[in-house]
Amino acid sequence: MRVSEANWHHIEAYLKNDDRAILPLGSTEQHAQLSLSVDSILSERVAAEAAEPLGIPVFPVVAYGITPYFLSYPGTISLRQETYIAIVRDILDGLKRQGFRRILIVNGHGGNQPAGSLAIEWMADNQDCAVKFHNWWNSPKTFAKVQEIDTVASHASWMENFPWTRLPGEKLPTQQKPMIDLPRMRVMGPDAVKAYLGDGNFGGYYERPDEEMLAIWDVAVKETRALLEGDWA
Numbered sequence: 001m002r003v004s005e006a007n008w009h010h011i012e013a014y015l016k017n018d019d020r021a022i023l024p025l026g027s028t029e030q031h032a033q034l035s036l037s038v039d040s041i042l043s044e045r046v047a048a049e050a051a052e053p054l055g056i057p058v059f060p061v062v063a064y065g066i067t068p069y070f071l072s073y074p075g076t077i078s079l080r081q082e083t084y085i086a087i088v089r090d091i092l093d094g095l096k097r098q099g100f101r102r103i104l105i106v107n108g109h110g111g112n113q114p115a116g117s118l119a120i121e122w123m124a125d126n127q128d129c130a131v132k133f134h135n136w137w138n139s140p141k142t143f144a145k146v147q148e149i150d151t152v153a154s155h156a157s158w159m160e161n162f163p164w165t166r167l168p169g170e171k172l173p174t175q176q177k178p179m180i181d182l183p184r185m186r187v188m189g190p191d192a193v194k195a196y197l198g199d200g201n202f203g204g205y206y207e208r209p210d211e212e213m214l215a216i217w218d219v220a221v222k223e224t225r226a227l228l229e230g231d232w233a
């Protein structure tokens, strides 16, 4: 149940029988020819599909994340770590205030990892609550499925090109971009990163057949759902 499609009566009724909720985390940042909202679209959607048969509420995605390295790309917005932590902490506090006790954070962007550390700290302060922090795209089964299809896959490559993240009319390069040198990129400022990366793809083909993408998606939805159904204590 997407919270954007529910009213307070629905949440009130749900909380009489269950205390699980999902918070998706995204980012607004360059993804080469794909949508700037790839990380938000994917985390919110995988969360919604995983939760659907269980009726668990999926709160609106936090659509901004921590992405300072892409700041020279038009359209990229980055929150400072302290801002981000404060936002996620307030949302966790708000979920607890409403009666939720088991919270699955579905993260769609590597730079948001400080929220994972926050979740551990927050649980120490709220021992009646459990938070699972799930990087949906590199969890064991999903990442194994990606690797089984094509080992050259990274940010803004084919592995993020789903029917719901690509933009109509975009012509994509057909060649396989060689993998970038990530440790080298990590010591660059935003202008140097843009000069080094060019279009923004870290490496790999720009698209692969939908049949393969939907097979990855199926694994990701099931892997995310298993966290909702699994042990919380």
Ligand SMILES: [Zn+2]
Binding pocket: 031, 038, 039, 108, 109, 155, 156, 160
């Ligand atoms: Zn992404």
